[in-house]
Amino acid sequence: MVPNRKYKEMAVLLRINNILFILLFSGIMMQCTKNLPPGDSDNGGLILPEGFEAVVVVDSIGPARHLAVNDNGDVYIKMRFAHPDGENIGLRDTDNDGKADQFERFGVFDQKGYYATGMRIYNDYLYYSTASTVYRQKLTRGKLVPESEPEVMLTDDYQNSPYGYSHIAKPLTFDKDGHMYVPFGSPGDVCQSKEQNRMPGALGQDPCPELEWHAGIWQFDANKPGQTQKDGYRYATGIRSIVGMDWNPYDNTLYALQHGRDNLNRNWPEYYSPWQSAMLPSEEFLKVKEGTNAGWPYYYYDHMQGKKLLNPEYGGDGKKEGDAAKYEQPIIGFPGHWAPNDLHFYQGDQFPEHYKNGAFIAFHGSTIRAPFPQAGYFIAFVPFKNGKAGEWEVFADGFTQVDKIVDTDDAGYRPMGIAMGPDGSLYISESEHGKIWRVMYKGDKKNFGPGQLAQMEKLKNLPHIKTPDEERDDLTPLRAEAGAILYNKYCGSCHMGNGMGDGSRFPPIAGSEWVKGDQQRLIDVVLSGLSGPIEVNGKAFDGVMPPVDYLEDEEIAQILTYIRKEFGDNSPPVGSYYVKQGRYYSKKKKEEMNSGL
Known part of the structure; x- marks a missing residue:
């Protein structure tokens, strides 16, 4: 009987110790949480x-x-x-x-x-x-x-x-x-x-x-x-x-x-x-x-x-x-x-x-x-x-x-x-x-x-995490619509609303390799301008296009997306990242030319 009582007493003590440990641990955890500052309401x-x-x-x-x-x-x-x-x-x-x-x-x-x-x-x-x-x-x-x-x-x-x-x-x-x-x-x-x-x-x-x-x-x-x-x-x-x-x-x-x-x-x-x-x-x-x-x-x-x-x-x-x-x-x-x-x-x-x-x-x-x-x-x-x-x-x-x-x-x-x-x-x-x-x-x-x-x-x-749908999530129509407004404001007076130019001083862009070709060359033309003799759609032109680098990168990207879609046989759109990249290289090229003078 004595050993059994002894084991019972030990079991009670163990349960008490476990309870005390749990309370102590909970207290420590509560204290840790209390030491954390309040979060913002939002x-x-x-x-x-x-x-x-x-x-x-x-x-x-x-x-x-x-x-x-x-x-x-x-x-x-x-x-x-x-x-x-x-x-x-x-x-x-x-x-x-x-x-x-x-x-x-x-x-x-x-x-x-x-x-x-x-x-x-x-x-x-x-x-x-x-x-x-x-x-x-x-x-x-x-x-x-x-x-x-x-x-x-x-x-x-x-x-x-x-x-x-x-x-x-x-x-x-x-x-x-x-x-x-x-x-x-x-x-x-x-x-x-x-x-x-x-x-x-x-x-x-x-x-x-x-x-x-x-x-x-x-x-x-x-x-x-x-x-x-x-x-x-x-x-x-x-x-x-x-x-x-x-x-x-x-x-x-x-x-x-x-x-x-x-x-x-x-x-x-x-x-x-x-x-x-x-x-x-x-x-x-x-x-x-x-x-x-x-x-x-x-x-x-x-x-x-x-x-x-x-x-x-x-x-x-x-x-x-x-x-x-x-x-x-x-x-x-x-x-x-x-x-x-x-x-x-x-x-x-x-x-x-x-x-x-x-x-x-x-x-x-x-x-x-x-x-x-x-x-x-x-x-x-x-x-x-x-x-x-x-x-x-x-x-x-x-x-x-x-x-x-x-x-x-x-x-x-x-x-x-x-x-x-x-x-x-x-x-x-x-x-x-x-x-x-x-x-x-x-x-x-x-x-x-x-x-x-x-x-x-x-x-x-969410749109910034999911895999985009190839058709429903394509933003080209949205950017082209914005680009059409900007094109008519900044470019249409020379290249005309239909992209055909005036037939003498200003070359056409519709169907032009300048538009549907390498987008980096097109970006460079917009940022740096163009002068001297060129050939467009088999016809010679010799004039000056001033740079349009005063526009924002996204505005230029929207214009180029529009003309490549409308006048460039539905060529791929242009992202503002590439315009930003082109602006960097254009600036670097000018600095190198100036340093060599």
């Missing part, structure tokens, strides 16, 4: 799963790129453009209301600082990058702004590249063994000579000489100042352009998201329709191990067919696979041109278990999906279970501020950077105005599951 405009709240930390500080959060909650933001007081901004919330009330600029004044990207904290150092340089500063405990001088860790002499330069963002990540990883993007869509780059129908170089210094990820010593690319080790290759990259602590492996190539329909209309060009190639989510080769410039991934295919510059036609199976396959292929610009593997405990060790991805949004709505512009989440990726989900939406994005400038906000705070909150930056959100979970973690996720799944039907 969650700062964001749509989040049930149980999540968001507070706007700061608004309208200017175009912001990546960000990092210190272990005391201070937020560091890499701004896009150079500033005399430094390109970085430090934010501090001193009263725990979720709003930053201390704001300081610091860092360097690097006039090559456009396209600034990297911002990471590693071993008490703040590392950040511009297009040309990676810097670091030792954080000063208790101080918002580091008191140490910036150290130059890596310099990229990209302007002297024999292949040209583009895709020169410098995102950063670090492993556990003292290595820093930096990608060096490709100069173009595929590996072509400077003369052939962007030319319709031009073939690629094989073998590709650019791969020695471009289109890959290089590994560097994270603690050695003064390095150049030659001091690094080419860790992975065949990856065209990376802006989103992170080291996953769970499996101690590097992951990266590739921006896919452009211009499939423009350069190869016999193989790719405008719809295919909008959807392809896929943005590849890659698990990157030492020696990985993802196949650029020879191959691209098609998520609709579920395989890599041969690029048309190397003999592909949208169906041929060639030796694609030899190259690294993505763990997920996202729809084309969504522009994945940051990646973060969540290690916190604040969010429900569903998010532990999973990947958050910031999709900055497309620029060249015309004639279909632009897409992306949201935060996705990819759950990982036992190291394996599941189906991607919508985690945060509401950035677009409009129902349909016809042109990139229509988007209110473009998600850019992701970072985790010391309490497990998720911070999100955007690049249009410089708004920073802090996302927190305050619901019941045990009851989070399929119901909440199903609500977010419905958002995949």
